[in-house]
Amino acid sequence: MFDHDVLIIGAGLAGMRAALSARQAGADVAVVTKVHPVRSHSNAAQGGINAALSDRGDDWHDHAYDTVKGSDFLGDQDAIEVMCREAGDEVIAMEHYGVTFNRDEEGKLGTRAFGGQRQARTFFVADFTGQALLHVLYEQIMKEGVRIYEEWFVLRLIVEDGKCVGAVVMEIRSGEIHVIRAKAVIMAAGGLGRVFEPSTNALICTGDGTGLAYQIGAPVMDMEMVQYHPTTLKGSGVLITEGARGDGAYLLNSEGDRFMKTYAPNMMELASRDVVSRSEQTEIDEGRGIDGCVLLDCRHLGERMIRERLSQIAEIAKDFANVDIFTEPIPIQPGMHYAMGGIKADVDGLTPVPGLYAAGEVACVSVHGGNRLGANSLLDTLVFGRRSGVHAADAVKSVSHANLSDASADEDRNRLQGLLDNPEDGGEMFGALRHDLGQSMDKNLAVYRHQAGMEEAVEKIREVRERYRSVYVADKGKTFNTNLIFTLELEFMVDSAETIALSGLERTESRGAHTRTDHPDRDDENWLKHVLVKKTDDGPQIDYLPVVITEWQPEVRSY
Numbered sequence: 001m002f003d004h005d006v007l008i009i010g011a012g013l014a015g016m017r018a019a020l021s022a023r024q025a026g027a028d029v030a031v032v033t034k035v036h037p038v039r040s041h042s043n044a045a046q047g048g049i050n051a052a053l054s055d056r057g058d059d060w061h062d063h064a065y066d067t068v069k070g071s072d073f074l075g076d077q078d079a080i081e082v083m084c085r086e087a088g089d090e091v092i093a094m095e096h097y098g099v100t101f102n103r104d105e106e107g108k109l110g111t112r113a114f115g116g117q118r119q120a121r122t123f124f125v126a127d128f129t130g131q132a133l134l135h136v137l138y139e140q141i142m143k144e145g146v147r148i149y150e151e152w153f154v155l156r157l158i159v160e161d162g163k164c165v166g167a168v169v170m171e172i173r174s175g176e177i178h179v180i181r182a183k184a185v186i187m188a189a190g191g192l193g194r195v196f197e198p199s200t201n202a203l204i205c206t207g208d209g210t211g212l213a214y215q216i217g218a219p220v221m222d223m224e225m226v227q228y229h230p231t232t233l234k235g236s237g238v239l240i241t242e243g244a245r246g247d248g249a250y251l252l253n254s255e256g257d258r259f260m261k262t263y264a265p266n267m268m269e270l271a272s273r274d275v276v277s278r279s280e281q282t283e284i285d286e287g288r289g290i291d292g293c294v295l296l297d298c299r300h301l302g303e304r305m306i307r308e309r310l311s312q313i314a315e316i317a318k319d320f321a322n323v324d325i326f327t328e329p330i331p332i333q334p335g336m337h338y339a340m341g342g343i344k345a346d347v348d349g350l351t352p353v354p355g356l357y358a359a360g361e362v363a364c365v366s367v368h369g370g371n372r373l374g375a376n377s378l379l380d381t382l383v384f385g386r387r388s389g390v391h392a393a394d395a396v397k398s399v400s401h402a403n404l405s406d407a408s409a410d411e412d413r414n415r416l417q418g419l420l421d422n423p424e425d426g427g428e429m430f431g432a433l434r435h436d437l438g439q440s441m442d443k444n445l446a447v448y449r450h451q452a453g454m455e456e457a458v459e460k461i462r463e464v465r466e467r468y469r470s471v472y473v474a475d476k477g478k479t480f481n482t483n484l485i486f487t488l489e490l491e492f493m494v495d496s497a498e499t500i501a502l503s504g505l506e507r508t509e510s511r512g513a514h515t516r517t518d519h520p521d522r523d524d525e526n527w528l529k530h531v532l533v534k535k536t537d538d539g540p541q542i543d544y545l546p547v548v549i550t551e552w553q554p555e556v557r558s559y
């Protein structure tokens with residue numbers, strides 16, 4: 001058994017930022033991660049991070065308003081204010097730690113325009129901003145002596161007397177199962193993109209954190225709010241950054257028309273993501289697409305700009321779709337990208353379960369509401385990761401360890417052995433189940449939704465859950481049993497999927513990313529509230545919380 005003051009699950013930007021601040025505040029901190037820290041999905045973030053810096057003539061209130069409007073008035077405005085107010089200091093802190101942000105002609109930190117914002121306030125490192133941030137944070141936590149359990153997989157959160165007191169973890173290299181005891185646990189296990197197929201997310205984004213917390217009774221919130229990004233590459237679904245449109249690329253339909261003028265005459269390609277994705281889908285559905293896609297045209301940006309600021313997407317388009325973006329437009333379509341919902345948490349990361357914090361994409365502090373603005377997620381991970389770490393380091397001073405032993409993991413050892421013992425006869429491997437789940441979610445909970453489709457998804461999810469009981473794990477070995485890991489992830493995916501579909505059915509209006517053809521209008525009278533789902537012995541239970549409004553009353557949302 002291992003002991004730490006603060007145990008952080010996840011080594012993406014949220015987890016490492018939390019680790020750094022908790023360590024600097026004097027706590028004994030450990031991070032557990034199922035992949036090497038710099039392989040976390042944060043590494044794939046391309047476009048940048050938002051902040052309104054006052055010495056550049058920007059104002060955090062404007063950033064907050066853009067975020068509130070982007071959220072379709074579902075984001076909690078007190079939390080949005082915290083994020084936008086602290087954004088500038090956070091970006092500067094990262095620069096001082098060593099992130100080499102792009103600079104402008106005068107040598108000042110450079111910005112690019114991003115969707116749904118009236119100011120260019122996205123700070124960036126070419127088109128690999130996430131990688132730059134992640135590597136710098138990794139250096140910092142190594143320097144501070146944070147213990148990292150690398151390639152260890154969390155199986156379960158341990159609860160004693162209603163409090164979260166640690167985790168049961170499998171060392172992937174040896175297959176051994178351990179108990180890590182902690183006075184506070186910060187869940188920072190990232191997103192759930194792969195619950196949908198295809199997705200822009202890495203294969204490791206399987207909703208483990210959502211599932212782990214949900215299993216111990218932590219409520220999840222706004223789960224119906226799933227972001228489809230407007231520019232994902234035809235076929236593979238790999239992301240083409242919004243930075244391309246921010247830097248001036250156009251969207252065209254099969255008639256060569258910049259169709260966004262019909263849907264968002266002011267902001268055009270830089271309207272909010274939900275708006276652009278819906279517009280593309282309408283063009284495709286009405287027959288002005290090409291093979292299920294529309295086109296992203298970068299040609300007029302010129303070779304120098306593309307090589308300096310968008311070199312990665314030039315490579316992606318070439319490698320994954322054989323498209324030369326210097327001479328051809330890129331076929332793109334809306335694709336699953338981000339979960340606005342997650343474990344309900346406050347601005348210090350506290351969840352309703354004592355001892356459990358949540359930060360990053362796995363959490364719902366409610367800063368993104370119905371639709372996240374591009375480049376607000378990296379910001380969310382850093383601001384709320386830092387705040388969770390600070391709060392947890394302080395809270396553990398008055399907490400002592402729970403009475404656990406290595407035997408606390410015996411039931412988990414038995415459960416895993418049971419899974420390995422499932423016979424081959426009649427059992428399916430994880431792949432078929434994962435595929436069926438993902439396809440049903442993409443069909444029924446995409447850009448446009450309706451009751452019958454979401455009910456079909458719920459049925460499919462329950463069917464997959466049933467088939468999972470006899471799932472067959474072909475590899476019986478102890479060492480790097482990825483077959484077993486993928487099978488375990490599937491259970492978290494099924495839980496995540498169910499909360500998404502149930503929340504979607506619950507919300508009988510259209511708001512942000514949740515657009516229903518059977519309830520096409522936003523209904524502020526009845527639905528200016530969050531949908532929460534909690535696991536109980538009688539199955540998932542739905543609850544509501546009002547939206548927190550400070551300055552900005554709901555208004556008609558147009559771009």
Ligand SMILES: Cc1cc2nc3c(=O)[nH]c(=O)nc-3n(C[C@H](O)[C@H](O)[C@H](O)COP(=O)(O)OP(=O)(O)OC[C@H]3O[C@@H](n4cnc5c(N)ncnc54)[C@H](O)[C@@H]3O)c2cc1C
Nearest residue numbers: 010011012013014034042047048154190360361375377378
């Ligand atoms: C392709 C792409 C591009 C993006 N570009 C941008 C952008 O330009 N700007 C922006 O603001 N946002 C962007 N986003 C969104 C943003 O990158 C993510 O929301 C954010 O990085 C998530 O960070 P995180 O720390 O919450 O989780 P992650 O970085 O996903 O890290 C999760 C961590 O949890 C660990 N983990 C998970 N499950 C377990 C388990 N069972 N046991 C142990 N460890 C576990 C993983 O090993 C990993 O270390 C992008 C997302 C994608 C997919």
